[in-house]
Structures are given as structure tokens and as C-alpha cells.
Amino acid sequence: MYLDMHSHSVSSDDSRATVEQYVKWIQVLRKRGHTVDGIVLTEHRKFDFDKDYSELASQYNVVVLKGSELDTRYGHFLVYGVTQALTQDIDFGDVRMDSRALMQAARQHDAIALPAHPGRFGIGLTEYVAQGETFDDVSIVERFNGGSRPGENERAAELCESHSLLGIGGSDAHLTSHIATCMTNFKATIKKESDVVEALLTKEFQPVWLDDTLNGASA
């Protein structure tokens, strides 16, 4: 199934898209022949325990899950399977947290944290790898990011090749029409947040572009 693993709603400080707009736009994409099964809302520096999108998800037949995108001293990290206990261990608003500690805490709480847009100039993980930093716990990165500038996804791909990393895809949408520009094709069926973590641990997934799903092209 195809999940957009990285998106932001108005709950993030820099997005203007509502979840309702996203799920409606996905209907448009489906009419155009694309396959989009769901999205993960990865709001900046927070996790929305109080938000419930199940009615919208059901009404529009879109899986709507929640995660986070956290700022760290080594770039942004996507976090899936967030729990109350994890948010008590890690200050999600601390933009200078050590991402290694985040990744370890995430696993201790049955969540998973992985680098977002690692090829991003100035802030992506590749910058820190080039400086000699090592990240032994990184095995998956966001290889396709819909908000990347020219060259940045290529840098992410090189990082994957050079370090034998797996890749996911996410649109990084902040605007309605950007949703699902990149996604991840999972072999598993995903219905809830913990399913995302389990599916990532199986390593049976790959990043895709929206056009890869046209008329079931790579389904």
C-alpha cells in the first residue's frame, strides 16, 4: 500500500493545508488514476495526541495517521509510533537534541526515528556525515522528499548507496496540492501508527513518486 510518510497540516506553524483538504485532494488524485492509500501527519516539533481524524479517514477512505518531525542538532527526524512515554522522555521542542539519543529513545518506546530529507543543503544528515559524524542507528532515511531542491534527493540517494541504507518517500506537503507527490510502497497493510513501525522494521518497502502509481503501475 502507498503511504505519504511526511506531511504537515495547519497544526504545524508553517502549513496552510487542512487534513480535510488533503483527503479531498487525494480523491482528485485517485480520479486521475493514481493510487494513494494514506498519509502520515508529521507535525513540526510536536505530536497531536488530542487530534482525531478517524471520521475524515473513514468518510474519504484514506488512512490518516499521526507522527512527528523533530528538529535536532543533526537535522530533522521523522518519528513514527509516538507514545506518551516517548514525549515524556524527549523534549519535542528542543531543536538541539542529539538525534542519536532520539533514535534510541524512540526504539525503547516502540517507536522509530529516521532522518528526514538527509540530502538537504545546510541541514541534512549528509552535511554531518561529511563532517565525520557517525550514526550507527540509522538504517532508513527519507530518500524521496517532495520539498527537495534540485540535487538534494540525489544526495540522499548517494547516502543510501554509500551506507547501504533503506529509503522511504514523503511529500513534505505544506500545501494541499503537494500531498502524495512522494510516497512509500509498503508490502504490509497499515491501519494504525504501530503498524508503520512494524512495517519499517520488516524492511519491505520502497520509495515511489506519485507517477509510479499511475493506473497501478508499480502496485
Next chain:
Amino acid sequence: MAMELEYDRSLYGIEHKAGPFEISNETIDRANSSTGEAGAAFLSDEGAIAAGYKGRIAPPTLCCILVRQVALPDVKVKFGKTSMHAGQRVEPKAPVYAGDQLTASSHLKDVYAKTGRSGTMVFVVWETTFSNQNGEVVAEVQESFARRE
């Protein structure tokens, strides 16, 4: 090491009042000309009444202009060397009519850091509620200011 933001936290919970702001026909004319607004409801009583209003209304972004006249205290953020305006968002709640008198009430909503391609920035967010002479809320404006390294 966690990033501890230094600023005046005592400002939280304090409402800063401003106004009244007289919404004259000239005020609406100037707002219209600044954006090229040509909708009939914004130009005359007749046009507004035909559109279902009780009289001429101001464009919904008028309060974005008025909010710049609200004097806000220095949050005293100890970060960076450069300050800049970082954006506004307005949520109109009710029409603003020619002849209205608006008052504003502002409070500090949030101070937070974020990182991006251009480094670390600290954002200061103020929220201002505009009400008319009847106490009806007509707009809520959120305004952000950024400091960067």
C-alpha cells in the same frame, strides 16, 4: 545540550489593549486602494446592502493593517542579531462596517525555535483580537517575528 530560550516569560497571560480605531470611509478607501479591492460591498453602502450587509464593509485584511498600530512590549529574546517580520494570518469573524470603532487586545502566544536551511531561528508569536463597539469579535490576527543567528 538542550536549547534554553531566554526571554521575558512574565509577558505570558497579560493582555495589551489598544484603540479605539475609527473605521471611517477614508480608512476603507485607503485599505481598498492598497490591495486593489474593487468588490461592490467594499465600495459603497448600496453595493454592500445588495450583497446582504447592513452597510459598507471593510476588506477582511483591514485588521492586518491595524495590528501594526498596536504597541507591543519587547519580549527580550536573547538570540541572534537580526530581527524580521515573519508573517501574519487573519481570521475574520464578523464584518467590519464603516463607522465602527474597534479595540484590540494582544497577548504573547508563543516563543519557539526552529531550524531550517538558513540555520536556527526563534519566532515570537503575538495574537490580537479585534472587537467592535458592541463587544463583538470581528477578527483574530496572529503575527510572527523572527530572530536569526
